[in-house]
Amino acid sequence: MRWYRSLYFRIALGVVGLLAAMLVVQAMLFTWAVSQSGRSLPGQSPARLGSNVALDLANVLERDAQADLQRYVHDQYAQYTHPFFVLLADGRVITSGSSSFPEPLLRMAREQLARRVERSARGDRPEWWRFDGPDGPRPPRPEPGDRPEFFGRGGFERGPGGVPFVRPAPIVVGGRLAGLVVVPPQAPFGFLLGRFAPMLALVAGGVLIVGTIVTSALIFGPARRRLRAVESAARRLGSGDLSARAPDRGGDEIAAVASAFNAMAADLSARAEALSASDRARRQLLADVSHELTTPVTAMRGYLETLAMTELALDEATRSRYLGIISDETNRLERLIGDLLELARLEGSSRTFAQDRVRVAELFDRVAARHEPACRAAGVAISASIEPGADTVIGDRDRLEQALQNLAANAIRF
Structure with a gap:
């Protein structure tokens, strides 16, 4: 029998396929839950990430006004599990983690940047950010002219279309606004899936290997040995050993098959014994008949x-x-x-x-x-x-x- 026709192979393939499907579904649910909760950054919130990135870029620009921020962001933040983008005062957009962001988010960020640049040009002194909070920077109070719908609880902004995002963190260099760091409150599902895919694939592969080994050792191994015992007993019975019996311990289907085989073997043994006794009786009958016929002839x-x-x-x-x-x-x-x-x-009927x-x-x-x-x-x-x-x-x-x-x-x- 070819290996791919084996019942064990088919059952094992089904179990491994089911386990793989469960792992894929769990990975998708995990990624979706992380994307919906916004907890893709261990130990910090999206707002804190934005403020940290803004401070970091402000320090870079203070040291070198001509620094290549595109390369710097790519080198320093490529491994982060939460995307963001930097909107500079000259209109350039530097992305990290994702090359595309929702258009309403970009439009609101440009609106915020234009309004803040306008205030700075008028000579207003806005309260950019205060770093006196226990969890990082605190969002400023609404400035005159800001629309109330842009301010929500916890530093989140919500545009006219109802799209939420974390309040942009300003990049201030020499008292001037150089740009904004915008961090979406939730990482996109596709972005998280791409970031977590290698780790999830490694974990799923390990679980599949260990699960296959454990399943083979605990499920298929004992069943295979018991079926081999039934097969061996059947071959012995076929070769003429009427005392061959299969182990029928347990209450599962294999035990039921073994019990049926043992009942069949016992019935065959009884019939063979009856045939042997009948043969002996026939031989004795022939001897008696010979004697009965010899007596009158003599x-x-x-x-x-x-x-x-x-x-x-x-x-x-x-x-x-x-x-x-x-x-x-x-x-x-x-x-x-x-x-x-x-x-x-x-023959076989009673005689009166x-x-x-x-x-x-x-x-x-x-x-x-x-x-x-x-x-x-x-x-x-x-x-x-x-x-x-x-x-x-x-x-x-x-x-x-x-x-x-x-x-x-x-x-x-x-």
Whole structure:
């Protein structure tokens, strides 16, 4: 049998496929839950990330006003699990983690930047950010002219279309606004899936390997050994070992198959024993039939040889008696042959015996007369003694005579 047709392979393939599907679904749910909760940054919030990035970029620009912020952001923040973008005062957009952001988010960021640049050009001194909070920078109070719908709880802004995002963090260099850092409150699902895919694939692969090994050791291994035991017992039974039995411990389907096999083996063993007993009975029957046929033939031969002796002078009464015995033995032989034919036709059915009143003296006389030549040749004599009240019996005359004739023949012969 080819390995891909094995029942174990098909079951294992189904189990591994189901386990892989469960892992994929769990990974997707995990990624979705992280994207919806906004908890993709361990130890910090999106607002704190924005303020930290703004401070970092402000320090870079103070050291070198011509610094390549695109390369710097890519080198420093490429491994972050939360995307953001930097909107500079000259209109450039530097992205990190994702190349595309929702258009409403970009439009609101440009609106915020234009309004703040306008205030700075008028000479207003806005309160940009104060870093006196226990969890990082605090968002400023609404400035004059800001629309209330842009301010929400926890520093989140919500545009006219209802799109929420974290309040932009300003990049201040030398007292001037150089740009804004905008961090979406939730990381996109596709972005998180791409970031977590290698780790999730590694974990899923390990779980699949360990699960396959554990499943093979705890489920398929014992079942395979038990089925092999049933197969071995079947092969032994087929080779003639009627004592072969399969282990049927347990209450599962394999135990049910083993129990059915053991019942079949016990039935076959009983039938084989019955056939053996029947064969022995047939052999014994052949021996008995041979003996039954030999007894009347021997008696007839003895009387015929006596009648053929010319030197022996027999009176007419003795000759008639001998001829009568020969006739009786011939009839008895005919009945035996008839019984054998009837037995062959009605084998296995019950036979009824005649119930007649039989005189015991007549039975004894016929047995003594039949075996007279054999007794004379063996130098023995047959005597009969009947107790008072036992002169008649109830039974089958022919079968009683047959039993007595066989008993006398065996006594004379042995």
